[in-house]
Amino acid sequence: MTKLENISMIKEANIYFDGKVNSRTIFLQDGSKQTLGVMQPGEYTFDTNEAEIMEMMSGELEIRLPGESEFKKLNTPESFNVPANSSFDLKIKTVTDYCCSYITD
Amino acid sequence: MTKLENISMIKEANIYFDGKVNSRTIFLQDGSKQTLGVMQPGEYTFDTNEAEIMEMMSGELEIRLPGESEFKKLNTPESFNVPANSSFDLKIKTVTDYCCSYITD
Numbered sequence: 425m426t427k428l429e430n431i432s433m434i435k436e437a438n439i440y441f442d443g444k445v446n447s448r449t450i451f452l453q454d455g456s457k458q459t460l461g462v463m464q465p466g467e468y469t470f471d472t473n474e475a476e477i478m479e480m481m482s483g484e485l486e487i488r489l490p491g492e493s494e495f496k497k498l499n500t501p502e503s504f505n506v507p508a509n510s511s512f513d514l515k516i517k518t519v520t521d522y523c524c525s526y527i528t529d
Numbered sequence: 530m531t532k533l534e535n536i537s538m539i540k541e542a543n544i545y546f547d548g549k550v551n552s553r554t555i556f557l558q559d560g561s562k563q564t565l566g567v568m569q570p571g572e573y574t575f576d577t578n579e580a581e582i583m584e585m586m587s588g589e590l591e592i593r594l595p596g597e598s599e600f601k602k603l604n605t606p607e608s609f610n611v612p613a614n615s616s617f618d619l620k621i622k623t624v625t626d627y628c629c630s631y632i633t634d
Binding site: 425426427428429430431432433434435436437439442443444446448450460462464481482519521523 | 530531532533534535536537538539540541542544547548549551553555565567569586587624626628
């Protein structure tokens, strides 16, 4: 269990795919943004603006990153990077708890 | 949109009912605990330890509080109180975003 100290948080949830994916946005002390969310089993396509680092805290999924033709299995603990202004496909196999960090230049 | 400042948060999610209900635990500056979560449509029974104040930030539900025989409809914005050491039943009609505060003596 990790405790994040001295953060701020947007109280309202971010809700996607009829709530099957939901997250809350936090800001760390240095001002950097993260979203912490839970994904239910299902298939989802996400678009990125900033580049992202996705850290899996629980769950199993398959991911197809931009430019790839095949899905690749990932089990917790695992992280993956997604380029800015792209999209990626996920097949969530078991409920997945994640922390997404954003890379701004 | 409400921003909660200078809080701490448990990074890992609380996952219930196969992820259909999930939340994260935060601690406000005065040390008081809240959980902020999202409930998917479905029927759920929750047990309480401490007394709770549930604030609905989005969604529609029906609730049956301890000792009541009928369900009662609630639409956002709405709050309800639940006694300590009890249980209550919810029928979530549309994805519900909530903030739960705990009342400790």
